[in-house]
Amino acid sequence: MQAQTLAIDFGTSNTAVGFMLNGAPVLLDIEPNSPTLPTSIFFDYDSRETLVGTPANKALIDGEYGRFMRALKSVLGTSIMHEKRRLMDEQMDFIEIISRFLREIKTRAETASGLRFNTALSGRPVHFHSNDPQKDAQALADLRACYLAAGFTDVEFMLEPEAAALANHSHLAQGTIGMIVDIGGGTSDFTIFEIVKGGIRILASHGVRVGGTDFDRKLSIDHIMPLLGKGSQICKAFGNETMPTPNAIFHNLATWQKIPFMYTREIRREADELFRYAAEPALLKRLADTLENELGHDLAFAAEHGKIAANIADAEIDLSALERRLTAPLSQAALGQSLEALTAKIKTAAAETLASASLTPDQISSLIFVGGSSLMGVVEATLQSQFPTAKPHRTSAFTAVIEGLTLATR
Ligand SMILES: Nc1ncnc2c1ncn2[C@@H]1O[C@H](COP(=O)(O)OP(=O)(O)OP(=O)(O)O)[C@@H](O)[C@H]1O
Ligand SMILES: [Mg+2]
Numbered sequence: 270m271q272a273q274t275l276a277i278d279f280g281t282s283n284t285a286v287g288f289m290l291n292g293a294p295v296l297l298d299i300e301p302n303s304p305t306l307p308t309s310i311f312f313d314y315d316s317r318e319t320l321v322g323t324p325a326n327k328a329l330i331d332g333e334y335g336r337f338m339r340a341l342k343s344v345l346g347t348s349i350m351h352e353k354r355r356l357m358d359e360q361m362d363f364i365e366i367i368s369r370f371l372r373e374i375k376t377r378a379e380t381a382s383g384l385r386f387n388t389a390l391s392g393r394p395v396h397f398h399s400n401d402p403q404k405d406a407q408a409l410a411d412l413r414a415c416y417l418a419a420g421f422t423d424v425e426f427m428l429e430p431e432a433a434a435l436a437n438h439s440h441l442a443q444g445t446i447g448m449i450v451d452i453g454g455g456t457s458d459f460t461i462f463e464i465v466k467g468g469i470r471i472l473a474s475h476g477v478r479v480g481g482t483d484f485d486r487k488l489s490i491d492h493i494m495p496l497l498g499k500g501s502q503i504c505k506a507f508g509n510e511t512m513p514t515p516n517a518i519f520h521n522l523a524t525w526q527k528i529p530f531m532y533t534r535e536i537r538r539e540a541d542e543l544f545r546y547a548a549e550p551a552l553l554k555r556l557a558d559t560l561e562n563e564l565g566h567d568l569a570f571a572a573e574h575g576k577i578a579a580n581i582a583d584a585e586i587d588l589s590a591l592e593r594r595l596t597a598p599l600s601q602a603a604l605g606q607s608l609e610a611l612t613a614k615i616k617t618a619a620a621e622t623l624a625s626a627s628l629t630p631d632q633i634s635s636l637i638f639v640g641g642s643s644l645m646g647v648v649e650a651t652l653q654s655q656f657p658t659a660k661p662h663r664t665s666a667f668t669a670v671i672e673g674l675t676l677a678t679r
Pocket of ligand 2: 280281429453454640670
């Protein structure tokens with residue numbers, strides 16, 4: 270059996286794999302009838318199984334006994350990467366956790382194809398971390414360690430938007446200057462490229478650590494956390510003075526990759542204290558209940574679903590996992606307002622990409638939107654007004670990167 274290269278788009282929210290078979294690119298159905306799977310993992314404490322993808326999400330929603338994790342890619346390069354945690358009676362760090370996910374992907378690809386993959390060609394964002402070269406380099410080193418621990422003997426990396434450019438060049442005319450706008454779950458990445466004879470020439474690539482999980486966090490902070498007591502008052506133990514609740518507990522609870530660490534005795538005790546002295550105890554009771562019943566991810570999923578619904582029409586965030594019939598209204602206008610600052614950062618990064626290619630907006634003739642968060646109206650409208658003469662293209666939002674990576678393994 271000949272060993273060959275497996276292309277992997279390890280995304281913050283979704284992962285996909287592909288390989289060349291008899292000279293043709295193949296995207297594997299990594300889950301039944303789907304070329305992508307959620308980058309989620311669930312350690313089932315009862316069955317002692319490690320679930321990945323949709324079954325992991327389902328175990329969380331069904332309230333199975335265990336530990337759920339999502340947005341694992343956002344942990345790369347941070348200090349918690351190498352901290353050991355107790356999971357299913359084992360001490361594990363995030364290298365081990367992510368490598369379990371990657372090992373499962375590798376096994377599925379090998380079983381389905383009958384091939385053996387010793388080398389991985391992995392996508393990577395232009396910057397895992399913005400304005401912090403040291404953290405950025407550490408994130409790449411961490412990801413490499415995860416691939417090696419997953420059983421690959423070698424791993425190469427390709428910038429995700431450059432892979433998307435490779436996948437999308439064939440339907441553009443020679444001389445066209447195009448721009449990939451890849452707005453994913455964790456990062457926004459850009460590549461400006463020119464169509465030349467026989468391929469593409471990369472003119473500039475750039476990115477920023479802003480994505481759909483940041484949108485979810487901001488919506489949670491603005492529209493969910495106030496219902497759990499954020500911004501309400503705490504009565505001091507002595508006297509009649511009050512002070513606002515501390516922000517950190519709410520911010521961490523709204524951040525996908527921090528939620529698994531919220532269910533400690535210390536944090537639960539902090540929430541109980543806040544409840545005890547709350548001017549509006551009904552609100553802080555919800556915070557204590559969320560921690561007690563480990564509902565942090567349920568609230569994050571509610572924020573994400575509310576975001577996707579409000580992108581189309583005025584909507585509600587469904588918080589019934591926490592309390593019967595509890596909802597938070599989310600109008601399209603409120604969505605736009607909450608996401609304004611994050612969208613501005615994406616706009617700045619696009620402008621910086623253009624500047625590093627020494628081009629003006631009118632020289633970009635095609636804007637190619639990829640990544641799930643490029644489906645957000647506020648993002649599309651912002652980019653389109655920044656490049657008013659560019660023609661928008663929408664291709665496979667969730668598979669453009671893996672298509673390009675697969676072609677690159679040829
Ligand atoms: N219909 C939709 N409208 C708006 N946003 C959506 C939609 N569908 C998915 N998303 C968002 O897109 C994001 C996931 O996109 P994608 O799968 O491209 O990210 P990723 O490749 O996993 O992340 P990254 O490339 O940043 O590591 C999530 O934040 C999700 O909430
Ligand atoms: Mg992506």
